Amino acid sequence: xxxxxxxxxxxxxxxxxxxxDDNNLEAWPDFFTPEGHYRVTTAExxxxxxxxxxxxxxxxxxxxxxxRSLRDANVYEAQRYRHLIGPALIRExxxxxxxxxxxxxxxxxxxxxxxTLFATGRYRDRIVLGAGQDGGAQFAQKIVILDSxxxxxxxxxxx
Amino acid sequence: MxxxxxxxxxxxxxxxxxxxxxxxxxxxxxxxxxxDPAIYDREQAEIFRGATWNFLCFEAELxxxxxxxxxxxxxxxxxxxxxxxxxxxxxxxxxxxxGSLLVLNQSGAARDIICVYHNWxxxxxxxxxxxxxxxxxxxxxxxxxQSRPEEHAPRKLRLESLCGLVFGTLSAHTPPLEQYLGPDxxxxxxxxxxxxxxxxxxxxxxxPSNWKLYMENVKDTYHASLLHTFFTTFRLNRLxxxxxxxxxxxxxxxxxxxxxxxxxxxxxxxxxxxAAQQGFGLEEPRxxxxxxEFGDGIGLQIxxxxxxxxxxxxxxxxxxxxxxxxxxxxxxxxxxxxxxxDDDAQMxxxxxxxxxxxxxxxxxxxxxxxxxxxxxxxxxxxxxxxSVVEMGGASTASDDNRVxxxxxxxxxxxxxxxxxx
Numbered sequence: 001x002x003x004x005x006x007x008x009x010x011x012x013x014x015x016x017x018x019x020x021d022d023n024n025l026e027a028w029p030d031f032f033t034p035e036g037h038y039r040v041t042t043a044e045x046x047x048x049x050x051x052x053x054x055x056x057x058x059x060x061x062x063x064x065x066x067x068r069s070l071r072d073a074n075v076y077e078a079q080r081y082r083h084l085i086g087p088a089l090i091r092e093x094x095x096x097x098x099x100x101x102x103x104x105x106x107x108x109x110x111x112x113x114x115x116t117l118f119a120t121g122r123y124r125d126r127i128v129l130g131a132g133q134d135g136g137a138q139f140a141q142k143i144v145i146l147d148s149x150x151x152x153x154x155x156x157x158x159x
Numbered sequence: 160m161x162x163x164x165x166x167x168x169x170x171x172x173x174x175x176x177x178x179x180x181x182x183x184x185x186x187x188x189x190x191x192x193x194x195d196p197a198i199y200d201r202e203q204a205e206i207f208r209g210a211t212w213n214f215l216c217f218e219a220e221l222x223x224x225x226x227x228x229x230x231x232x233x234x235x236x237x238x239x240x241x242x243x244x245x246x247x248x249x250x251x252x253x254x255x256x257x258g259s260l261l262v263l264n265q266s267g268a269a270r271d272i273i274c275v276y277h278n279w280x281x282x283x284x285x286x287x288x289x290x291x292x293x294x295x296x297x298x299x300x301x302x303x304x305q306s307r308p309e310e311h312a313p314r315k316l317r318l319e320s321l322c323g324l325v326f327g328t329l330s331a332h333t334p335p336l337e338q339y340l341g342p343d344x345x346x347x348x349x350x351x352x353x354x355x356x357x358x359x360x361x362x363x364x365x366x367p368s369n370w371k372l373y374m375e376n377v378k379d380t381y382h383a384s385l386l387h388t389f390f391t392t393f394r395l396n397r398l399x400x401x402x403x404x405x406x407x408x409x410x411x412x413x414x415x416x417x418x419x420x421x422x423x424x425x426x427x428x429x430x431x432x433x434a435a436q437q438g439f440g441l442e443e444p445r446x447x448x449x450x451x452e453f454g455d456g457i458g459l460q461i462x463x464x465x466x467x468x469x470x471x472x473x474x475x476x477x478x479x480x481x482x483x484x485x486x487x488x489x490x491x492x493x494x495x496x497x498x499x500x501d502d503d504a505q506m507x508x509x510x511x512x513x514x515x516x517x518x519x520x521x522x523x524x525x526x527x528x529x530x531x532x533x534x535x536x537x538x539x540x541x542x543x544x545x546s547v548v549e550m551g552g553a554s555t556a557s558d559d560n561r562v563x564x565x566x567x568x569x570x571x572x573x574x575x576x577x578x579x580x
Binding site for chain 2: 040041042044045048050051052053054055056057058059061062064065066069072073074075076077149150151152153154155156
């Protein structure tokens, strides 16, 4: 596995986490290709082959709609995330596409100061190299597989 | 009823002074109901282990003989099984011996149930069938011949299935399920459960609130367009949409429904695109595309069965919610989404896409996880004060508009009759 590829995926993941953790949600959809898929599901559903997801988006436009809804429509208490992302395990690479799996942990910091371990899991990603306008990599598919079936109160900000 | 009332009186005097229901009746709800551990315990006995039907699981979750899955009757852990003859049973998840949980896994296959602690065995109907070393070993130890451990066996639930939904009760006095629901609720359960079920998956959320606050939220048709602004923000909704509520005779069950402003299909997309061009609306209105699979134009139907079951149709997104009380200030809400065995790939895709509206991340239901918690925190220091439930007057009757709290008052009507308060 070329070290450059490993670094490129790591850099994509780091920038992805930064956009969310810095509350720059408007930048989040641009990490995906126009037809990019994004799903948040549980390990239980995933392993049983059940398709239900908490968030189920099949285009970048749907992700933009979600951001607008979070900004303008939905009511939730002020909160931030802090992502810790593990090293990407690159499973496959063919003709500019990379399949990677990456572990993550997300702490949620409420406006009250209360900090909890909110979510753990893995990203199953299909990444297209050189797809972005800047020549960077983008997600053609990102499946967020939560280890637990249980969400504390609500899931507003994307993982 | 004598002992129930006496127990209630005891429960109501545990905190500040004697507690009684306010003289105004159902238009007032005292806040001490949401924070008193003695009330919580009485609810477990009088409501959940009392004369109510509680949703346990789908029949489809026990697809084969010799399978089991865990569920709950209020806070009480139970095991639901399908025996080798295909018959369903449910019993308390508690060993006759020392009270250990009998089943630890969420679900699985088994011919019998064996307690891990001391290997006491049960058949899938919950009967104690063997006690390890009952006669001792080599003539020493063991249980006296007059011992009757069977008398301590886990309590068995009575079961009834309705359209593949399995309900259980511990009480011998619970009326038959159809009678418990009444014809108006029954017909609307049947409306949704139109064919054999195909499960799409589940997830759950912890709610930082008393179980009653969540159920009030479910029955509160007044908050819908005020708290949940997704539809109005994206101008997808007409406020004048026709709809109404149905409240059962007992008060405990309800249905709220509204007709969709469109008939699904392209209209929504066109309306959405017009809105998008004008600077509002969804960029991807396909999210809401649906088919009127029930053929009656109803786009939203929320149905609750006392105490804690919800059956939901949001366009083509279908789900049940099972609420599990976990102490005075916490509950777990378990969602199971489903379609039907005859769905084609497009319909499944529609159900999954429309599920964006529901669940812990749902465009519409996200707030419902948090709002009951806002009340829990708001009233924690005001046990002697009362909430005002006067929208639509004092009635608990069905109505053709939803700017009413009739179903909330209905909940309290049923609650009071079970609790003797």
